[in-house]
Amino acid sequence: MVPASRRSFLRLSMTQLPPPAPTALPTEIPDRATRTAPELVCPAGSLRALQMAVDAGADAVYLGLRGATNARNFAGLNFDDAQVRAGVEYAHAHGAKVLMALNTFAAADDVAPWLQAVDRAADLGADALIVADTAVLAHARRHHPELRLHLSVQASATTHAAIEFYRRHYGIQRAVLPRVLTLSQVAHVIRHTSVDIEVFGFGSLCVMVEGRCVLSSYATGSSPNNAGVCSPPSAVRWTERDGSVEARLNDVLIDRYGPSEPRGYPTLCKGRFLVEGQRDYALEEPTSLNTLDILPQLIDAGVKAVKIEGRQRSPAYVAEVTRVWRAAIDLAASRERYAPQADWTARLARWAEGQQHTLGAYDRPWR
Numbered sequence: 450m451v452p453a454s455r456r457s458f459l460r461l462s463m464t465q466l467p468p469p470a471p472t473a474l475p476t477e478i479p480d481r482a483t484r485t486a487p488e489l490v491c492p493a494g495s496l497r498a499l500q501m502a503v504d505a506g507a508d509a510v511y512l513g514l515r516g517a518t519n520a521r522n523f524a525g526l527n528f529d530d531a532q533v534r535a536g537v538e539y540a541h542a543h544g545a546k547v548l549m550a551l552n553t554f555a556a557a558d559d560v561a562p563w564l565q566a567v568d569r570a571a572d573l574g575a576d577a578l579i580v581a582d583t584a585v586l587a588h589a590r591r592h593h594p595e596l597r598l599h600l601s602v603q604a605s606a607t608t609h610a611a612i613e614f615y616r617r618h619y620g621i622q623r624a625v626l627p628r629v630l631t632l633s634q635v636a637h638v639i640r641h642t643s644v645d646i647e648v649f650g651f652g653s654l655c656v657m658v659e660g661r662c663v664l665s666s667y668a669t670g671s672s673p674n675n676a677g678v679c680s681p682p683s684a685v686r687w688t689e690r691d692g693s694v695e696a697r698l699n700d701v702l703i704d705r706y707g708p709s710e711p712r713g714y715p716t717l718c719k720g721r722f723l724v725e726g727q728r729d730y731a732l733e734e735p736t737s738l739n740t741l742d743i744l745p746q747l748i749d750a751g752v753k754a755v756k757i758e759g760r761q762r763s764p765a766y767v768a769e770v771t772r773v774w775r776a777a778i779d780l781a782a783s784r785e786r787y788a789p790q791a792d793w794t795a796r797l798a799r800w801a802e803g804q805q806h807t808l809g810a811y812d813r814p815w816r
């Protein structure tokens with residue numbers, strides 16, 4: 450049982466939405482002439498989502514092959530070879546890049562699917578691979594030296610020393626930072642590495658060290674790090690009882706929804722449990738990271754790319770969130786004064802997990 454006092458830091462800076470948060474005071478941008486817009490990296494769980502992201506202004510899209518080689522291994526999601534080719538063609542025709550996520554850890558007894566996925570990505574024309582496993586990184590560097598390598602958030606590299614290690618040994622050109630660093634820690638990392646840094650700007654959060662989680666392994670018997678999914682569909686059970694709907698992962702009751710309550714995809718960390726007699730979110734409240742408020746500071750820190758989470762979300766989510774972030778990045782990088790617009794906040798709130806948002810670790814006051 451987790452006492453209420455030890456609940457997730459996510460609550461610290463959380464804002465209930467709607468109504469939209471009041472528009473922040475305009476932030477004066479220092480030396481705006483030298484500000485470079487970071488790349489906007491958007492999720493594509495399907496070819497339709499890819500096309501909508503590109504049309505809405507994504508600079509790059511990231512996608513995965515079907516199967517366990519990527520960390521969104523949901524049925525009906527991801528790309529076969531023909532779809533990757535079509536996606537690459539569409540993105541390149543519109544000036545966007547395609548980043549392929551091969552970001553789960555290879556199975557100890559069969560690494561072949563991960564190495565073959567690297568070869569397929571190269572053959573299919575991906576612009577970069579997003580990788581966490583060192584065996585996969587080594588294979589890519591040795592056999593496809595022309596491919597850019599981005600260190601996945603799954604690698605949990607939070608220091609410049611760790612990132613430099615990956616640069617020296619595997620030639621990575623970009624690292625995606627785990628969502629556990631404060632803004633000043635992000636700036637510190639950037640000052641001490643030549644590797645481009647990408648950060649998460651918007652989307653769902655995970656309270657573990659980026660997927661290294663035994664919560665769902667306990668209930669389902671398979672690890673998110675190898676299988677690419679926290680809640681495999683084969684383990685998800687929905688049961689109607691006395692007018693409410695119960696969600697389970699195998700036999701573990703995760704949540705019970707009233708007749709008109711919105712239902713989230715059942716993830717063990719975001720379940721409601723009885724703690725000290727009170728039924729509530731014991732580990733993590735469903736909420737979305739939203740960094741629109743600190744976008745100028747992220748750019749000034751030297752962030753080279755901003756990632757939108759959500760390959761498991763609908764094409765409509767991808768299109769709307771991409772449009773808002775395109776406008777925000779363009780404004781923050783322009784000579785105009787920047788302030789998150791109420792309209793952006795309201796539009797993002799419609800798609801935020803739990804209709805709430807947070808700055809997460811970026812503004813936590815403790816180390």
Ligand code: SF4
Binds near residue numbers: 661663673716718
């Ligand atoms: S179950 Fe929750 S904490 Fe675990 S990997 Fe999934 S999102 Fe993260």
